[in-house]
Amino acid sequence: MTEHVDVLTEHVDVLIVGAGPTGLALGVDLARRGVDALVVERGPELSPGSRGKGIQPRTMEVFDDLGVLDAILAAGGEYPVGMVWQDGERVAEQSMFDPAETTEDSPYGAPWMVPQWRTQEILRARLDELGGRVSFGREVTGLTQDEDGVTVGFASGAPVRARYVVAADGGRSVIRRGLGIGMTGETVDPNPILVADTRITGLDRDNWHIFPPRGDDGFLAICPLAGTDDFQVIAQILDDSTPDLSLDGVRKIVAARSHLAPEDLTEIRWASDFRPRAALADRFQQGRVFLAGDAAHVHSPAGGQGLNTSVQDAYNLGWKLGVVLRGEAPASLLDTYEEERRPNAAEMLGLSTKVHRGEARRGEATRQLGIGYRESSLTTDTRAPGEGLRAGDRAPNRTVAGVRLLDAFRGPHWTLLALDTKAPVIGDAVRVVEGPAAETYGTGLFLVRPDGYVGWAGDTDGGLAEYTERFGLNG
Template sequence: MAEQTDVLIVGAGPTGLALGIDLARRGVEALVVEKAEALFPGSRGKGIQPRTMEVFDDLGVIDAILAKGGRYPVGAVWQDGRKVGEHQMFEPSEKEPDTPYGEPWMVPQWRTQEILFARLTELGGKVAFGREVTGFSQDADGVTVGFASGAPVRARYAVAADGGRSVVRRTLGIAMTGETVDPSPMLVADVRIAGLDRDNVQVFPPRGDEGFLAIFPLAGTEDFQISAQFPEGTDIDLSLDGVRETVARRTHLAAENVTELRWASNFQPRAALADRFRTGRVFLAGDAAHVHSPAGGQGLNTSVQDAYNLGWKLGAVLRDGAPESLLDTYEEERLPNAADMLGLSTGVHRGEIRRGRATQQLGLGYRARSLSVETRTALPEDALQAGDRAPDRTVNGVHLFDAFRGPHWTLLSLDAEAPAHVGERVHVVAGPAVETYGTGLFLVRPDGYIGWAGESADGLAEYMNRLGLV
């Protein structure tokens, strides 16, 4: 007999775990299945951008993320065995009053996944390891997924969060369109290194036909991450001896300084985007939908935000009576957003764009999408509008991000008259006009974006009725 669940999530990476958390707190039964016998052991996606930190705040893991990570140190540039300069990893940015997190935070991917896994377990969610998907079928009512071992699972919806080589995506026949960002292959490895300080990222510029090598002290651990570029066509040796030889050849360190190899991988930087993010009752999220160059730290962050976008919509349809058509907006919103982030990652990799405000993902939004309804007219382009991220401010002593936290909608009534009844799933915050927002009514979605905005409540009830809120 097939096991029954509302949502089957394939892949226990950051995407699958974040989605599992979001569904669990909404009372949606979900099962995460993972082919491997344990969580991913490496540090590849180590940069958490400010927007993703806001998401983690809402999901209840930000304290652990802050405690187990740290700031990116300044890069120390080496030449011929001596430091010759400094390299700023990111353009400096001042903390703005509309965001509580003003800079990227370094947390090794394995640690992020441990934190998300613990939160999912705390909420009663489940992860089944050692479950390799071998095939699936879908019909008008659900999806049936088979595994190499164990009983099949029957779910109302399935989400492929199983990485860039997604079995689910390939089985669906969804193509990925992309390009090689750089013909030079890359090594990334987690190591222990003796005799190296943790005050800087150690940067060794390209020399001859070899590319750069950088050594990152992984915040919250005793490990370092080595990232190294090789000439086109190189067969990279991922053994301890191979990593030692690379370090000794390209740096002032001796081979024996590398005392332990904890994890290693090689890859060729590429950018690719799935042609669709949904087929029937199966959705693609994370690397299954888009593959980034690691430059700029966009891959993990874009992936978590896929989960954040899809989670509240699945919850609304499965638990709150929203129309099934709401799920069509997942691809409508996330596919162009992912395309933009792919372009940004590629630009950073090629040195055309600096890491800074653009890579923090605070400016991303969903203007001109079907869920974004702006009823005010003659607004300047830089005005806060429907589809934009709802910024943090203080209204009558309440931080808006505190008011937004949780799986509900929020109606901001700023020097405007709110409707008398908005339903139990909408929390109302009323007060005077505040900077950035001005005056009016702003209906903020569960994922922190403004869904509807107006000077008065005209048209608000129609919007809420469309989404099953009233």
């Protein structure tokens, strides 16, 4: 007789599919809000490889809020100056980014380099610290949803029943395909790109080494990865062949396009290939399932926008899920995730494509400090139209009555700034900072959302109570 074993379904509030930066950042945000969330990953461990190595200034502010910035700063470093080589000679220096100043408004002025595998480790450690969970070896095989939740099946292990599911499972998202959501886009470059984390001798670590195309060869770039002994090799393959990712294959490319000998490349630690593409999911939500990160948008890596845009997705969705799951706002609030994030993702797709094609520089726009939600249905500005900071904009840093605003914003709460204006009585869920008029802000009342954007602004508190009631903040 065969023994019958019942497979028990696990129940959680939120199931996050994919343990990359998107899924882990969302897991951290939900864990600090007390949400019962589970991150599942089909692989046996966190994915290796440097992949997205650039942390933009806006993402550094997000990481500050999530409690991982100190670890990120310790793990990485500034981007090196590009050094152009020709026939074994250094011929020119090339700045990889437009100059950026650190200001009080924007204390993190320039991108910070951290290999993606290390960023994932840091987020995982923070998730563990907060009591969050990651389950590996969980390959999704299908899902069904109804009015009350979503049931997800796996190739091995018990199914999971969740009130909401977030697909953060990459550009080939099983969840997105299972839902039948299409992606609209274009090929940015028809030529395959090889990327590999390697060990190399004979190159200094003070420069990003650039070898322009010669004859029938594509470009080659070799970048020292901050915080490691590795170099990231990036090579364009012009003959449309599938790149040889073996040690010998990468050695041949490096030796053919640079002054390095094959034996100077001593080790391949990770390698992959891709074809640069820009594509946007036709929608970011279907019922109780949301798409985030590469599952929702795929970018050229040029300009360092992919990982950062993905983390912004998680940061936008996290606080909304928390409010809805606590019963403080209707489920319709979650509709604003697509409303706010899809236009921003579309804009970043266009920017990344322009940078890839040499039509735009890595400058102010790529730092993502200018992203905002002025047109969102969650944005209310009761002041007369004017220039300067408006509701929907990122809330910049300042020091108000001795309080550094990024410190005041840190945490899962809302923050009310009362500048040269008396603060009204408001619920305990809102932190209040009072002080004189502040540069960039001016005077008035500014209610800052948990994700660091001004949700409501006014010269007086007229209409503020009605706004805060939408999020259960008056109790």
